[in-house]
Amino acid sequence: MSSNRAAATFVDVPRGLAGVVVTDTRIGDVRGREGFYHYRQYSAVELARTRRFEDVWHLLVHGELPDPEAGAAFAARTAALRRLPEEVRAALPAVAAASARSGPLAAMRTGLSVLGAAKGFRPVYDIDPDRRREDTLTACAAVPTLLTALHRLGKGLEPVEPREDLSYAANYLYMLTGSEPDPERARAVEQYLISTIDHGFNASTFTARVIASTGADVVACLVGAVGALSGPLHGGAPSRALDTLDAIGTPDRIAPWIRERVLAGERIMGFGHAVYRTEDPRSHMLRETARRFGGPRVEFAVEVERRVEAILAELKPGRELHTNVEFYAGVVMELCGLPREMFTPTFAAGRVVGWSANILEQAEDSKIIRPVARYVGPQAPVTVPAA
Structure with missing residues (x-):
């Protein structure tokens, strides 16, 4: 295949297929800019x-x-x-x-x-x-x-x-x-x-x-x-969000602990989402659930959320970084007696x-999902050397 033909055949997409529509669905949708998602x-x-x-x-x-x-x-x-x-x-x-x-x-x-x-x-x-x-x-x-x-x-x-x-x-x-x-x-x-x-x-x-x-x-x-x-980038965050609360420990440590990690380029588990550009609606609901239980753990989590969002707004201006579902999910599951693992x-x-x-x-669709990759290795063919 010539390079011109390859260029005409291939469709370049963003890394991770971000924003690429691959099919239609009747199951539900996530509207990230609105902070809304639905089932049917x-x-x-x-x-x-x-x-x-x-x-x-x-x-x-x-x-x-x-x-x-x-x-x-x-x-x-x-x-x-x-x-x-x-x-x-x-x-x-x-x-x-x-x-x-x-x-x-x-x-x-x-x-x-x-x-x-x-x-x-x-x-x-x-x-x-x-x-x-x-x-x-x-x-x-x-x-x-x-x-x-x-x-x-x-x-x-x-x-x-x-x-x-x-x-x-x-x-x-x-x-x-x-x-x-x-x-x-x-x-x-x-x-x-x-x-x-x-x-x-x-x-x-x-x-x-x-x-x-x-x-x-x-x-x-x-x-x-x-x-x-x-994979920890997908489903492993609830326990890691609780680990963050444990590592901070007390209200006076929130600001220095968060600033140190943000300035070092580390991710704060439980904050930010790949789709939402406003508050994660799941986090909002689970915060309400946690507050029904009340107690020091919930009060500390709410204070950490408030302070961390303020620090992230200061250090990362222009980015909407709020708690995601994992932050309060961890708090709720802990309150309900579930072990972190x-x-x-x-x-x-x-x-x-x-x-x-x-x-x-x-x-319902008989078409197999079969994308292609653009080869960027050494030019082929090269003669195989003798053993």
């Missing part, structure tokens, strides 16, 4: 404030919010899918032991693969839309059971079997701790899960769609998404529903 036609934050997790799951799967009767039926149907097959349960101790040094997301990747194999999930290319939807429901319902069982096994504890009489969020906390959570904490975690179900074509969602475009099975797509989420897995327990909706949508 509804404000995601309003959904988190007013509806339960299962209702929003129904919205993403079926395209509409259920009435009370349909919502109860969907909740019961998905709750019945929480229990793991016996062959998966038998494999989990070995998975937990092998993943001890790699963390919960590595264990989740393997656990999902075992589940997919045990269930005999077939490529989405080979099955009809109803079967694809059933596969996503099976996988999503099993994720909290997998995550909590692997976590407990890693701590030398027996897994706690799921309960069908509890909501998605309450059951997750119950399986994690072994105790039925109080309604306020269960609701706080539920609001967090709803607020993070979907958020545009982030790295993990796009990864799931790329794999779905090959016609692979649902679990293969989800495992790829979990792999993308495990389970913050990102908890995010995954909600986002798996959004990934699945994107997998289903992508499976």
